[in-house]
Amino acid sequence: MKLKTKITLTSVCLLLLLSQAFSIWNLSRTQEQIIENIRSYEYDRLSSDVWRFNKALAAMEFHDIRSAKYAARTTFSSGYSENAVLYYDNEELYNLSPYLFDMTELVDAPKEPAQDMPLSDSREPVITDPQQNVFLEEAGSRRLLILFQDLDVSDTDYSPNSLGTLRLLHYRDITSVYQSGRLLFFQGMIVALLLSVLLAVLLTCVLRRILAPFYLLRDAANRIAEGDYEKRVERPGTDEVGEVSQSFNQMAERIEEHIRALAEMNETQRQLIGSLAHELKTPMTGIQGYAELLQRVSLPPVKQADALHYIEEECIRLSRLSAKMLLLTDLSREETIEKSLCPVSALFSQAKEVTHYRLKEKDIRLQTDLEQDFSIQGDADLLLSFLTNLIDNACKASPPGSSIRLIGTGSGIFVQDEGIGIPPDEIARITEPFYMVNKSRSRKQGGAGLGLSLCHQIARLHGGCLEIKSTPEEGTRIGMQIDFGG
Secondary structure, eight states: OOHHHHHHHHHHHHHHHHHHHHHHHHHHHHHHHHHHHHHHHHHHHHHHHHHHHHHHHHTSOOOSHHHHHHHHHHHHTTTOOTTEEEEETTEEEEEOSSOOOOHHHHHTSOOOOOTTGGGOOOSSOEEEETTTTEEEEEETTEEEEEEEEEOOOTTSSOOHHHHOOEEEEEEEEOHHHHHHHHHHHHHHHHHHHHHHHHHHHHHHHHHHHHSHHHHHHHHHHHHHHTTOTTOOOOOOOSSHHHHHHHHHHHHHHHHHHHHHHHHHHHHHHHHHHHHHHHHHHHHHHHHHHHHHHHHHSOOOHHHHHHHHHHHHHHHHHHHHHHHHHHHHHHHHHOSOOOOEEEEHHHHHHHHHHHTHHHHHHHTOEEEEEESSOOEEEEOHHHHHHHHHHHHHHHHHHSOTTOEEEEEEETTEEEEEOOSOOOOGGGGGGTTSTTOOSSHHHHHHTTOOSOHHHHHHHHHHHTTOEEEEEEETTTEEEEEEEOOOOO
16 A cells, blocks of 8 residues: 555544544533523423513412412413323322323432433433432433422412422423534534545545655666666755755765675686686697607707796796785785884895895896985785885886986885886786787786786775876886875
8 A cells, every 4th residue: 555545544534533523512502501400491391481470479378289279270271381290199180181190100219310311312311410409311212401499389379288389391492403403513524524534535636745755765776776876866846855865966976986896806807817718828838748749759958948937937937927916916805904113224235135146137226316314004915015116117117227226205106117117008007917019029027017007005004195206218107196204
């Protein structure tokens, strides 16, 4: 069941329940008030009739029961309404009404007020006011309000103690009050049902308009789930719905950024794996070929030595490639590293010692240019790897007899060579894994295009950036700009 349907049904049911509860309470109170007004009016009439009856009876003379009854009947028949009945010691003397009342039951009824008696459905006489002898009784399908009083004839020769008691009874048919109450109740029920239908229609229209932004959010969420990560919703206002829409758009932006980053990562990994497979294919093919040649063909010792030397060199290159790939993969996942103070002079000395044979083999001099001895807050092993990779790249690009400089300044550490340089349009891509400016020359020198990628990751982990300045045929300066401490 949809939300707007739930809200509509709940509202309509509550309206019906509350309206009918109020209607019943209001009709009950109104009916009680009407009956009370009728009772008050009838009691005043009864008191007036008793006073007139007493006055008329006082003007007559009687000394026995027979004459008393005759006088009372004569007086009563000379001007009282058909809603009045005269009793003598609970004996009916004169009755102008169509009903017969049992005065004995009325007189002997318990003198305790009952609660909510105007709404009682009991067929027994019900006392509403024992001091005024007011009763509510059912006569078939009719409801009668009954009142009676004893006549006071103390001013006559008639003695109630010796001749008995005269009582005057009035009744009022109040069936129409109850019928009107029921009619009003059913009319109210019909009106409430009509209003409920109208409310349901209006609520449906209003809720459709109020919930329209949520339907837009639902549709946008479905579009995003289907792959349309650029889908957004318009903010309808500054209320809660607008805040939800704004939060949804922010969430969609974060999702789009995350998906884009994952896509870029997947593309990078795909290219990385493809490049790695390509780099492994050539040495593995050569190693396999020379191994099969050594097994199947009897070669002279010189040829055997050449083949074994090639296999050894390619194995060494594969070993370096594997080590760099593992290091690059680990650094790509790292966010922070443990840092300590690393003196730059010590780093330069270690880098010079590690690359000594490589430089000697290429007949290249390594010079250091350190303005002053300072320290870098970082990882000593990673910083050493950073310098050795830069020196190794400089060796590949520099001609024999040239010089390479290790430079330490207040802005960072750098390696300067006198090599062939890098074309300007290639500088933006040389930090990509396996990217090589001159692929044939790099492979001949054992390169795989991972050195600058490693340097880029190391600079990132140290809070710095890789700076590359190069002029073709003049040389290249590559280093790390970083904040120092110590």
